[in-house]
Amino acid sequence: EAGVTQSPTHLIKTRGQQVTLRCSPISGHTSVYWYQQALGLGLQFLLWYDEGEERNRGNFPPRFSGRQFPNYSSELNVNALELEDSALYLCASNVGLAFYNEQFFGPGTRLTVL
């Protein structure tokens, strides 16, 4: 069974640019989560999508947005990039809203903003 995949692996952008990160969940998983992890720090929750709808949003500015497609894959868009957006962006998936479901993480996209 294929795991969660993310693309690209690495990305270098300059301040003010826009970026789109992509995530494909495990087959059969309907929920996708996005996290930001700055170097050496914890997981900061960004967004949660399930069945195509945004279920919850973390404490991030509106320039962080995303969507989930009918095939449950997801995109994270970040506009007007700032230096502090440099981080590892992790996507995770699980099976819907069931209470005891574990999350499966992708390898992440390393974003560097210069």
Add this chain to the structure above:
Amino acid sequence: GQQVMQIPQYQHVQEGEDFTTYCNSSTTLSNIQWYKQRPGGHPVFLIQLVKSGEVKKQKRLTFQFGEAKKNSSLHITATQTTDVGTYFCAFRGTSGSRLTFGEGTQLTVNP
């Protein structure tokens, strides 16, 4: 919303020493999960605890859920260099709510 405090933030041990990380909540948790993230890697699910006082073991790792379901611990016996990484606890407050992660404990093991 519900939060958990994870301590310590960092732990350095000599290989062979034991290690424990704690996850504490001010409110009752319905369940708790533990994840491990190796350096340069992504978090990987280790285990889930649901019952009050539950204890589960995975080789040298022992996981406990407190009687009051307000705290949990992960104990590693005789650490090895392969144990290096960040250990996160996580919980889901209610059915339908998102998983909330603790800040993590970063473990380094000196050979």
